[in-house]
Amino acid sequence: MTSILIIGGGGMVGQKLAHALAAQPLADAKDTVTLFDLGFPENGAPANARVSGNVTEAAQVASLIAKRPDVIFHLASIVSGEAETDFDLGWSVNASAFWTFLENVRAEHTASGGTYRPRVVFTSSIAVFGAPFPDKIDDTFLSAPQTSYGAQKAVCELMLSDFSRKGFLDGLSIRLPTICVRPGKPNKAASGFFSGIIREPLNGKEAILPVSTDVRHWHASPAAASGFLRHAALIDLEKVGTRRALNLPGVSCTVEEQIEALRDIAGNDVVSLIKPEPDEAIAKIVSGWPRDFAPERAIALGFSAESNFHDIIKTYIAQDLPKS
Amino acid sequence: MTSILIIGGGGMVGQKLAHALAAQPLADAKDTVTLFDLGFPENGAPANARVSGNVTEAAQVASLIAKRPDVIFHLASIVSGEAETDFDLGWSVNASAFWTFLENVRAEHTASGGTYRPRVVFTSSIAVFGAPFPDKIDDTFLSAPQTSYGAQKAVCELMLSDFSRKGFLDGLSIRLPTICVRPGKPNKAASGFFSGIIREPLNGKEAILPVSTDVRHWHASPAAASGFLRHAALIDLEKVGTRRALNLPGVSCTVEEQIEALRDIAGNDVVSLIKPEPDEAIAKIVSGWPRDFAPERAIALGFSAESNFHDIIKTYIAQDLPKS
Numbered sequence: 001m002t003s004i005l006i007i008g009g010g011g012m013v014g015q016k017l018a019h020a021l022a023a024q025p026l027a028d029a030k031d032t033v034t035l036f037d038l039g040f041p042e043n044g045a046p047a048n049a050r051v052s053g054n055v056t057e058a059a060q061v062a063s064l065i066a067k068r069p070d071v072i073f074h075l076a077s078i079v080s081g082e083a084e085t086d087f088d089l090g091w092s093v094n095a096s097a098f099w100t101f102l103e104n105v106r107a108e109h110t111a112s113g114g115t116y117r118p119r120v121v122f123t124s125s126i127a128v129f130g131a132p133f134p135d136k137i138d139d140t141f142l143s144a145p146q147t148s149y150g151a152q153k154a155v156c157e158l159m160l161s162d163f164s165r166k167g168f169l170d171g172l173s174i175r176l177p178t179i180c181v182r183p184g185k186p187n188k189a190a191s192g193f194f195s196g197i198i199r200e201p202l203n204g205k206e207a208i209l210p211v212s213t214d215v216r217h218w219h220a221s222p223a224a225a226s227g228f229l230r231h232a233a234l235i236d237l238e239k240v241g242t243r244r245a246l247n248l249p250g251v252s253c254t255v256e257e258q259i260e261a262l263r264d265i266a267g268n269d270v271v272s273l274i275k276p277e278p279d280e281a282i283a284k285i286v287s288g289w290p291r292d293f294a295p296e297r298a299i300a301l302g303f304s305a306e307s308n309f310h311d312i313i314k315t316y317i318a319q320d321l322p323k324s
Numbered sequence: 325m326t327s328i329l330i331i332g333g334g335g336m337v338g339q340k341l342a343h344a345l346a347a348q349p350l351a352d353a354k355d356t357v358t359l360f361d362l363g364f365p366e367n368g369a370p371a372n373a374r375v376s377g378n379v380t381e382a383a384q385v386a387s388l389i390a391k392r393p394d395v396i397f398h399l400a401s402i403v404s405g406e407a408e409t410d411f412d413l414g415w416s417v418n419a420s421a422f423w424t425f426l427e428n429v430r431a432e433h434t435a436s437g438g439t440y441r442p443r444v445v446f447t448s449s450i451a452v453f454g455a456p457f458p459d460k461i462d463d464t465f466l467s468a469p470q471t472s473y474g475a476q477k478a479v480c481e482l483m484l485s486d487f488s489r490k491g492f493l494d495g496l497s498i499r500l501p502t503i504c505v506r507p508g509k510p511n512k513a514a515s516g517f518f519s520g521i522i523r524e525p526l527n528g529k530e531a532i533l534p535v536s537t538d539v540r541h542w543h544a545s546p547a548a549a550s551g552f553l554r555h556a557a558l559i560d561l562e563k564v565g566t567r568r569a570l571n572l573p574g575v576s577c578t579v580e581e582q583i584e585a586l587r588d589i590a591g592n593d594v595v596s597l598i599k600p601e602p603d604e605a606i607a608k609i610v611s612g613w614p615r616d617f618a619p620e621r622a623i624a625l626g627f628s629a630e631s632n633f634h635d636i637i638k639t640y641i642a643q644d645l646p647k648s
Contacts, residue, residue, distance in 0.1 A: 087490060130566065140458075140466050144485070144567045151486040155479050161468070162475040166411060242454065243468045 001030035004233075005064055007055060007101070008075030009035025009047065012182055013123065016226040017073060018045030026071060026233055036064055037076065055097040058104070065104040068112070071119045071233045074101065079189040080127060080149035084285065087148060094152035098122075102159055106168040117169055120160065121232040123225075124173040124245060126218055128154040129290045136294040139247055146288035147190075157245040164237075164244050172232045172240060174298075177220040177250035177305070178289075180312060183320035190285040194219065197255070198262055198313055201273035202321055210279035213256040216291035220250040221315040224305040231303055239301060249305040251312060252292035261309040265317070325354030328557075329388055331379060331425070332399030333359025333371065336506055337447065340550040341397060342369030350395060350557055360388055361400065379421040382428070389428040392436070395443045395557045398425065403513040404451060404473035408609065411472060418476035422446075426483055430492040441493055444484065445556040447549075448497040448569060450542055452478040453614045460618040463571055470612035471514075481569040488561075488568050496556050496564060498622075501544040501574030501629070504636060507644035514609040518543065521579070522586055522637055525597035526645055534603035537580040540615040544574040545639040548629040555627055563625060573629040575636060576616035585633040589641075 004021065008014045018033055022045065025031040032048040040050050053060040055076045065072075076093070083090030108116050127150035128143040143154040153175075160171040182195040193210050194217060200207035220228075228248055240246070253261075263271045295303075306312050328345065332338045342357055346369065349355040356372040364374050377384040379400045389396075400417070407414030432440050451474035452467040467478040477499075484495040506519040517534055518541060524531035544552075552572055564570070577585075587595045619627075630636050 134464075142464050142466050142567075143482070144569075145482070146489065146566055148486050148490070151482045155482050158467070158469070158475045158479050158482075162472050165470065166472070242470055243466075245468075 001032070002027040002071055003067070003069045004031060004033045004071045004073070005036065005069035006033065006073045006075065007036045007061075007064075008073075008077065009050070010037025010040040010044070011075060012184060013179065013222060013225050013229075014073070014075050015041065015045045016222045017075075017229050018047055020226045020230060022046045026230065034064065034067075034069065055101065056092055058100045061097075061101055062104045062107075065101075065108050068108055068116050069118060071121070072105070073229055073233070074098070074120060074122045077123070078149070079187055080147055080285065081188040081190040081192075083149040083152065084147055084190070090148045090152060094149065095155050098156045099159060102163050102169070106163065109168045114167075117167065119233055120169050120171040121229055122156060122160050122171065122173045123229070124153045124157050124175045125150065126175050126177060126247070126290050126293075128157065128175060128245075131288045133290055136292045137247065137290050138294045139297045147285060161244040165242065170237050171244055172235070172237065173245040174228050174232050175245060175247050176225055176228065177218045177248060179222055179225050180219040181316035181320070182222065183316070190282050191217075191289075193282070194255075194258070197258065197274050198316065201262065201270045202266060202317065204273070206273050206275055208277045209255065209274050210277060210282040211255065211286055212278075212283070213259065214254055215286060216252060216254045217286070218250045218252050218290055218293060219309065219312060220248065220305040221312045223315050223319060224250075228303055228305075235301060246298045246301070246303070247293050247295040248298045248303050249295050250293065251306055251309050253309045258309055261313055265310065265313050325356070326351040326395055327391070327393045328355060328357045328395045328397070329360065329393035330357065330397045330399065331360045331385075331388075332397075332401065333374070334361030334364040334368070335399060336508060337503065337546060337549050337553075338397070338399050339365065339369045340546045341553050342371055344550045344554060346370045350554065358388065358391075358393065379425065380416055382424045385421075385425050386428045386431075389425075389432050392432055392440050393442060396429070396445070397553055397557070398422070398444060398446045401447070402473070403511055404471055404609065405512040405514040405516075407473040407476065408471055408514070414472045414476060418473065419479050422480045423483060426487050426493070430487065433492045438491075441491065443557055444493045444495040445553055446480060446484050446495065446497045447553070448477045448481050448499045449474065450499050450501060450571070450614050450617075452481065452499060452569075455612050457614055460616045461571065461614050462618045463621045471609060485568040489566065494561050495568055496559070496561065497569040498552050498556050499569060499571050500549055500552065501542045501572060503546055503549050504543040505640035505644070506546065507640070514606050515613075517606070518579075518582070521582065521598050522640065525586065525594040526590060526641065528597070530597045530599055532601045533579065533598050534601060534606040535579065535610055536602075536607070537583065538578055539610060540576060540578045541610070542574045542576050542614055542617055543633065543636060544572065544629040545636045547639050547643060548574075552627055552629075559625060570622045570625070570627070571617050571619040572622045572627050573619050574617065575630055575633050577633045582633055585637055589634065589637050
């Protein structure tokens with residue numbers, strides 16, 4: 001059996017992961033799953049325990065780590081738009097709290113005489129990259145973020161890597177593509193519209209498109225994200241080596257291609273619900289984001305995602321579109 | 325006039341810089357220079373003020389920033405070998421204290437109504453890079469450090485860049501090559517032998533060589549370092565753009581080439597004072613360090629260094645070799 005802690009387990013990806021772990025355990029049916037988050041959705045994913053709290057409250061995090069979970073998924077974070085408007089909150093939640101978390105794990109490692117050394121999977125982001133980019137970003141391209149969110153994720157990657165190198169834990173940072181189509185309500189992420197322009201029309205609602213249709217971006221579905229996390233928890237880290245931050249596979253397409261995929265699958269009436277409404281602030285953030293990747297290491301290590309945007313829409317319809 | 329604060333002003337590079345600023349001010353003869361460090365050498369470089377203290381003491385740093393220096397050189401750091409053996413001390417001095425420093429600057433920026441926005445030049449290091457490397461590291465190669473020191477420097481770069489992007493200060497991180505030939509006594513830096521094998525024999529003393537002679541590395545003199553710092557303080561940051569961490573010019577050579585340059589300049593008897601004494605711990609750290617660079621951005625921006633190792637030795641003899 002494996003004891004699993006999901007920090008940020010109440011969020012969309014955390015819930016997807018908890019559902020997936022209930023359907024297919026990491027080790028066996030005796031696995032235990034603890035979710036930690038500010039709150040949890042009603043009728044949410046199954047779990048052995050749900051703990052409400054804030055990652056910035058060190059004592060709460062320490063008490064969770066004191067139970068010495070075998071695998072810790074760390075997904076908790078202020079989203080990009082909010083980290084950009086609230087500098088203090090972003091650095092506090094997305095960087096300082098992660099440091100405190102790592103120090104808690106190290107304290108348990110030390111208290112155990114070095115035997116406790118959990119797998120820690122951290123959800124980083126392609127926001128660690130900043131323009132100018134090559135057409136495809138390869139596995140040795142620099143992190144030069146142009147948002148506070150990206151800077152915070154890059155800082156956490158470096159800290160996790162150093163704690164791993166020292167043997168306090170076994171960490172891996174996975175740089176999630178933009179998750180699309182996000183179910184549920186819009187959040188404050190600057191990337192929210194990439195999902196909104198698909199999800200809202202499929203639900204019969206208007207969606208705002210704040211950027212030009214020639215914007216190219218990098219996507220993977222929530223199901224793919226859940227698969228990345230599982231794979232990162234089980235992968236042989238000897239094969240990963242010392243570079244513990246991975247670019248992941250995804251789908252590179254333009255907003256135009258997203259819209260045409262939606263048209264193919266759902267028709268013109270659905271597409272007509274997309275309303276262009278340029279927003280310079282969002283356009284500026286998004287212009288500093290990557291468009292395409294050559295994630296050779298992750299592919300060689302067995303990570304996989306959808307191969308086209310049609311499949312991403314179909315995943316949403318199959319798994320998340322509310323049945324009317 | 326320009327008011328200048330050198331944090332780490334008592335160290336070797338800080339003293340070189342203070343001497344250089346006395347000989348050639350940044351603005352004019354009314355420039356003021358304040359040095360901050362744990363302590364200062366006797367008969368050291370001239371300065372308007374010398375303040376003894378620790379960068380981990382936030383109140384002390386705050387009182388220096390409260391004077392609103394126009395230019396701040398931040399050179400203070402635990403060296404690589406010590407950061408590797410004392411994990412807590414390294415992260416405290418090299419990363420946490422830098423965050424506190426940045427927050428102090430931001431507080432003054434805010435208190436000034438946004439008018440106070442100093443130039444901050446941070447001495448980062450080529451230790452932000454970790455093997456495997458290309459033959460020459462270009463300006464878009466990833467930071468994947470394999471030492472705590474390198475991770476701490478990379479984290480500071482990201483923080484400084486984000487504070488710069490937000491307009492709280494005007495920051496630039498310069499990734500110093502290994503500084504060689506360091507005058508004075510050996511320190512705990514794992515890179516210390518690169519200087520030791522030149523300096524000690526030139527002073528008639530034996531020097532330990534802990535690595536193989538085929539080790540290739542990247543060097544610049546203390547005088548070049550001082551020149552980098554001055555150039556970074558004066559450069560037009562519009563030309564630098566949003567990527568605020570620069571690889572600098574230097575000399576790539578093997579230990580064998582270093583030794584042969586010493587033989588050319590000082591003869592066989594001097595070279596015979598170099599004693600090979602392999603040290604696995606040092607060899608392991610150094611094996612993760614870069615060997616050569618193509619620092620095109622820095623060269624285009626006007627940074628310059630020596631072009632061969634003979635010149636580096638001659639600089640030491642001219643500027644730092646004690647007159648017997």
